[in-house]
Amino acid sequence: MQSSGNNLIKKLSQTRSGRFAFFIIGLFLFFFVFADFIANEKPIYAKHEGQSYYPIFNAYANGLGLSQIKHPAPNKDWNEITFEKSIWPLLPYSGITIDLKNNYKGPFEAKVKTNRFGRHPLGTGQLGKDVASGIIHGTRVALIVGLMAMLLAAIIGLFFGSIAGYFGDQSFKLGPFGILFSCLSLLYLIYWSYISFGGNEIKNAGDILRNILALLGIPTLFLFAGHQIDGLFGFRKKFYLPLDLIIMRIIEVMEAIPGLLLLFALLTIINRPSMLSLILIIALVKWPAIAKFVRAEMLRIRGLLFIESSKAIGNPSWKSLFVHALPNAMRPVVITLAFGVASAILLEASLSFLALGVSEEIMTWGKLLSNARQKPSAWWLAVFPGLAIFLCVFAFNKIGDVLDGK
Amino acid sequence: MLKYIIIRILYFIPTFVGISMLVFFLSKHTPGDPLDKFVDEDLSINESYDDKQSRRLLIAKDLGLDKPVFYFEFRKNEQNNYPIIPKIKWNGFNNQYHRWFTNFILGDFGKSYFDRLPIRSRISSPLKWTLLINLISILLAYLISIPLGVYSADRKGALWEKSTNLFLYFLYSIPGFWLATLLITFLASQDFLQLFPAGGISSFSRDASFISKFLNVSWHLALPIFCTTYVAFAFITKQVKASMLNSLNADYIKTAKVKGLSKNKVLWKHGLRNSLFPLITLFSYVFPATIAGSVIIEIIFSIPGMGRLAYEGLLQQDWPLVYTIAMMGAILTLIGNLISDIIYACADPRVQLNNQNS
Numbered sequence: 152m153q154s155s156g157n158n159l160i161k162k163l164s165q166t167r168s169g170r171f172a173f174f175i176i177g178l179f180l181f182f183f184v185f186a187d188f189i190a191n192e193k194p195i196y197a198k199h200e201g202q203s204y205y206p207i208f209n210a211y212a213n214g215l216g217l218s219q220i221k222h223p224a225p226n227k228d229w230n231e232i233t234f235e236k237s238i239w240p241l242l243p244y245s246g247i248t249i250d251l252k253n254n255y256k257g258p259f260e261a262k263v264k265t266n267r268f269g270r271h272p273l274g275t276g277q278l279g280k281d282v283a284s285g286i287i288h289g290t291r292v293a294l295i296v297g298l299m300a301m302l303l304a305a306i307i308g309l310f311f312g313s314i315a316g317y318f319g320d321q322s323f324k325l326g327p328f329g330i331l332f333s334c335l336s337l338l339y340l341i342y343w344s345y346i347s348f349g350g351n352e353i354k355n356a357g358d359i360l361r362n363i364l365a366l367l368g369i370p371t372l373f374l375f376a377g378h379q380i381d382g383l384f385g386f387r388k389k390f391y392l393p394l395d396l397i398i399m400r401i402i403e404v405m406e407a408i409p410g411l412l413l414l415f416a417l418l419t420i421i422n423r424p425s426m427l428s429l430i431l432i433i434a435l436v437k438w439p440a441i442a443k444f445v446r447a448e449m450l451r452i453r454g455l456l457f458i459e460s461s462k463a464i465g466n467p468s469w470k471s472l473f474v475h476a477l478p479n480a481m482r483p484v485v486i487t488l489a490f491g492v493a494s495a496i497l498l499e500a501s502l503s504f505l506a507l508g509v510s511e512e513i514m515t516w517g518k519l520l521s522n523a524r525q526k527p528s529a530w531w532l533a534v535f536p537g538l539a540i541f542l543c544v545f546a547f548n549k550i551g552d553v554l555d556g557k
Numbered sequence: 558m559l560k561y562i563i564i565r566i567l568y569f570i571p572t573f574v575g576i577s578m579l580v581f582f583l584s585k586h587t588p589g590d591p592l593d594k595f596v597d598e599d600l601s602i603n604e605s606y607d608d609k610q611s612r613r614l615l616i617a618k619d620l621g622l623d624k625p626v627f628y629f630e631f632r633k634n635e636q637n638n639y640p641i642i643p644k645i646k647w648n649g650f651n652n653q654y655h656r657w658f659t660n661f662i663l664g665d666f667g668k669s670y671f672d673r674l675p676i677r678s679r680i681s682s683p684l685k686w687t688l689l690i691n692l693i694s695i696l697l698a699y700l701i702s703i704p705l706g707v708y709s710a711d712r713k714g715a716l717w718e719k720s721t722n723l724f725l726y727f728l729y730s731i732p733g734f735w736l737a738t739l740l741i742t743f744l745a746s747q748d749f750l751q752l753f754p755a756g757g758i759s760s761f762s763r764d765a766s767f768i769s770k771f772l773n774v775s776w777h778l779a780l781p782i783f784c785t786t787y788v789a790f791a792f793i794t795k796q797v798k799a800s801m802l803n804s805l806n807a808d809y810i811k812t813a814k815v816k817g818l819s820k821n822k823v824l825w826k827h828g829l830r831n832s833l834f835p836l837i838t839l840f841s842y843v844f845p846a847t848i849a850g851s852v853i854i855e856i857i858f859s860i861p862g863m864g865r866l867a868y869e870g871l872l873q874q875d876w877p878l879v880y881t882i883a884m885m886g887a888i889l890t891l892i893g894n895l896i897s898d899i900i901y902a903c904a905d906p907r908v909q910l911n912n913q914n915s
Contacts, residue, residue, distance in 0.1 A: 168723075168726075338645075400571060400572060400575060401575070403572045403575075404572055404575035404576050404579055405579075406845075406890075407572060407576055407845075407887040407890045407891055408576065408579075408883050408884075408886055408887045408890070409845045409846075409848045409849035409852070409886040409887075409889075409890060410845075410846075410849035411849050411850075411852040411853060411864070412848075412849065412852060412863075412864070412867060412882060412883045412886040413883060415867050415868070415871050415879050415882075415883065416580060416583055416879055416880060416883040417583065418871060419583060419584075419587050419871065419876050419879055419880075420583055420586045420587050420588070422588055493730070497732055500732065500734075501732070501734055501853055504734050504853070505853065505856060505868065507871070520734070520735065520738060523738050523742060524738065524741075524857070527741055527742050527745070527746040527748075527755065528742075528746055528747070528748040529742075530742050530743070530748075530749070533735075533738045533739050533741075533742040533743075534739070534742075537732065537735030537738060537739065540732050540735060541730060541731055541732060541735060544730045544732065545727070545730040548726075548729070548730050
């Protein structure tokens with residue numbers, strides 16, 4: 152893994168566009184980590200009436216439950232207080248900070264200055280929200296949703312794709328109890344979904360997570376139990392379970408509904424999308440693509456000599472699959488993951504562009520860009536947030552291409 | 558051939574049933590009671606609780622909501638306290654899913670939550686617009702990208718090829734909704750160039766001539782169609798080029814060259830013909846992708862297509878409308894797959910069902 156990471160950097164730095172992609176990702180990662188210190192409505196350090204304040208660190212500590220919020224004048228904003236000594240972030244806005252006097256001001260227009268407000272290098276949007284700090288804070292949602300959704304999609308896709316490709320239709324053999332238990336597991340899944348929310352609505356993202364875990368766990372448990380019982384009674388394994396057929400049908404069902412329409416249909420069961428539910432939904436839409444790639448790679452690998460030898464020395468099939476075959480199928484997965492992250496970021500941005508994204512008070516690139524629809528003359532709202540989305544998507548696509556060897 | 562087509566169609570039935578079950582499953586887990594959307598809260602009538610319940614029951618009966626949900630159901634076993642062991646009950650065909658699915662096939666998509674009118678009346682015109690836009694886009698994409706791909710495959714390594722490569726690469730990464738926003742800002746607003754309308758599909762008077770109507774509609778659709786075309790265009794060009802490069806290395810191309818055929822004939826007749834097959838299968842990928850991409854473009858340019866209708870349905874919490882459009886999208890995708898399969902089988906008779914490892 153270490154060597155492949157080094158390899159990637161070496162390959163990326165060979166071409167000019169590769170270096171550019173590398174720089175872009177590095178920049179966004181920097182924004183991702185240090186967003187609060189580059190653009191924030193609170194100062195990094197402030198001295199007021201002889202007492203020192205570290206509001207940003209204080210907010211972090213409070214978030215972890217370590218300390219109370221300290222504020223020199225609780226009924227005033229940080230911006231309105233005059234300090235004896237203070238260190239401010241580069242931009243004194245946190246993406247959603249309201250600066251009413253500078254509503255929809257372009258980058259080159261004269262702005263109204265109040266205290267520290269009034270410097271907007273990339274202009275402002277609705278209610279004077281600063282575009283530059285919005286872009287900086289927007290990297291958080293974009294990268295978290297993009298990376299986590301693809302991670303989850305990769306886990307689901309790897310699991311289903313590898314068992315579909317490895318076993319195919321004719322090598323997953325079961326004894327009579329195995330078949331019985333696999334049918335039972337299907338029925339039990341339906342029953343499980345009935346007792347978990349029969350008639351009730353899905354309340355939060357935790358419910359969805361529980362569902363996904365059960366979806367994977369229940370069949371595995373039943374199959375394992377059936378296998379053990381067959382072993383106990385010494386039944387011969389003579390029935391085939393057409394895993395490939397079943398999984399490919401499921402993938403076909405998921406892929407038949409065009410992307411955004413499937414997302415709309417999934418969004419109907421969620422009241423207010425949070426970051427976690429967005430991640431789950433995007434992962435649910437994206438896993439079939441990864442599963443297909445893994446399956447194709449597995450079809451190739453399962454005929455290779457080292458898998459044959461792994462079977463010959465008597466390894467159980469799960470060990471040949473997950474220990475020997477799967478690590479060798481990772482290369483195309485990593486390539487699809489890079490493209491997948493780009494498309495997941497794009498999906499998140501389009502959802503928040505349509506006001507269907509994260510409903511919390513977090514600025515996202517899509518929300519910023521959608522401001523341009525309310526005021527078409529504000530060209531800076533159309534250009535800069537979109538440019539951020541484009542650069543991010545471009546960089547991840549480029550990484551995919553480099554890994555692909557093009 | 559006919560046998561192949563019939564079997565191919567039969568293959569779609571389990572997929573379609575699967576899609577319908579997925580959509581039905583989602584529809585049963587939406588927040589809120591669907592019955593509430595059809596029962597008026599009329600405060601002026603002094604209605605007793607019992608009267609209201611009986612009115613609800615009548616409406617539920619009318620909508621089929623009093624029926625059991627699925628063919629079979631599991632109940633918690635009331636006798637013992639362990640909810641782990643279910644009690645299975647067979648409901649027969651008189652259930653909600655069966656009713657919804659058969660009605661859907663017969664063209665009755667249920668009633669909208671918003672205006673309580675049949676959804677069918679709202680869906681036919683959007684379907685037309687969406688199909689129009691998507692088919693024009695795909696046609697345009699193929700028409701432009703095939704010559705471009707062939708041309709750049711021929712000129713591999715030249716500056717022209719490299720620059721188009723980079724251009725296509727950028728094009729492929731540009732988000733459609735960003736390009737649409739940029740186009741509206743710079744080409745359709747008063748502050749910059751106002752060359753195109755910012756949205757809508759037409760602005761002609763009723764007694765305008767056919768030609769002026771046609772021109773007016775194409776003037777309105779120019780920007781949206783551009784936005785739905787370019788992604789497919791970049792993608793197909795890349796594939797045409799790869800496929801051409803593959804076939805240009807083949808022996809029969811060398812033979813054709815040695816035979817003394819003109820360069821154009823080698824390229825367009827021998828080269829392109831043999832690299833057309835992968836382009837046919839590409840259609841089954843491009844078609845759903847374009848439909849999915851056109852959803853957001855329709856919303857931005859306010860074109861009354863399916864995507865915009867689904868979005869409005871989602872905002873108005875009109876769930877049946879959203880599900881119907883999702884099903885329609887799935888049907889379109891399946892039909893697109895079917896068409897590309899059939900064309901492929903016509904073009905290449907070697908294709909048989911059992912060779913197809915889809």
